[in-house]
Amino acid sequence: MTSNELIKDFEKTFKAADRETQLKVFRALMQYQNIDGLDLAEILEQVLDQELDLENTETWSTKQSKIKVFIDKITPPNWNIYIKKEEFKYKPGTLNIKLEVFKNESDWNAEWDGEEDFVGRVKGPMCFYLNSEFMKNEPRVIEPIKKFRVGKIGKSHLQIFPDRETRELLNTLVHELAHIAADRWLAYKTKEYNKKWKKEWRCEIDSLSLRNENINHGPLFEKAFRLITIRKEKAFGKESDEKIWKKLEGLI
Numbered sequence: 001m002t003s004n005e006l007i008k009d010f011e012k013t014f015k016a017a018d019r020e021t022q023l024k025v026f027r028a029l030m031q032y033q034n035i036d037g038l039d040l041a042e043i044l045e046q047v048l049d050q051e052l053d054l055e056n057t058e059t060w061s062t063k064q065s066k067i068k069v070f071i072d073k074i075t076p077p078n079w080n081i082y083i084k085k086e087e088f089k090y091k092p093g094t095l096n097i098k099l100e101v102f103k104n105e106s107d108w109n110a111e112w113d114g115e116e117d118f119v120g121r122v123k124g125p126m127c128f129y130l131n132s133e134f135m136k137n138e139p140r141v142i143e144p145i146k147k148f149r150v151g152k153i154g155k156s157h158l159q160i161f162p163d164r165e166t167r168e169l170l171n172t173l174v175h176e177l178a179h180i181a182a183d184r185w186l187a188y189k190t191k192e193y194n195k196k197w198k199k200e201w202r203c204e205i206d207s208l209s210l211r212n213e214n215i216n217h218g219p220l221f222e223k224a225f226r227l228i229t230i231r232k233e234k235a236f237g238k239e240s241d242e243k244i245w246k247k248l249e250g251l252i
């Protein structure tokens with residue numbers, strides 16, 4: 001058989017196979033870097049699309065909940081992932097992370113302003129405030145101040161568009177959370193953060209100052225990435241992302 005015939009033969013068998021087998025073959029083939037033959041690549045792409053379609057039958061709100069639970073499970077207890085404003089926490093030492101899960105391609109594209117195809121990002125600088133700053137407008141802050149004290153709380157913003165690349169979703173989340181961990185470590189080291197605070201203290205960590213580390217995914221980022229990966233393994237073992245994604249359903 002020539003290689004063309006081989007591919008044709010493979011194509012035929014592959015198309016006739018059941019879905020489970022197709023996925024197994026696909027995953028096995030992905031282990032090899034040197035697959036050539038455009039037809040094969042096209043077939044695999046189709047399978048991948050079908051798989052994405054299957055995953056996309058989940059509602060957006062299920063996805064959103066699963067993403068939130070996943071993040072909760074792999075981040076430190078003082079990281080507070082919130083979707084609604086009411087979930088923001090004022091206990092000193094809390095890092096509040098706003099989770100924004102996009103629903104529509106058009107909204108996501110508008111956010112990106114025609115840039116590359118991204119699945120997620122950390123938006124804007126990491127900001128720190130004194131919890132007392134919110135006293136005027138937010139009665140919920142009084143209790144944590146009484147119970148704990150006046151102190152610093154942080155805020156970060158994570159944006160995700162799960163439909164763009166569902167199979168890479170968990171990897172993307174680990175990656176973006178590592179950026180947040182690296183930002184936080186860097187923030188702690190800045191003069192601005194460590195300035196003695198009075199009534200008006202507030203600190204926005206200029207993402208420009210973090211740019212070298214973050215754009216190049218430098219050593220601090222790598223360390224953070226390893227740490228979050230270990231947390232993921234502790235929470236879910238070494239299971240495949242597909243299995244973890246399924247498991248999350250029982251946790252929401």
Ligand SMILES: [Zn+2]
Pocket residue numbers: 175179214217
């Ligand atoms: Zn990155």
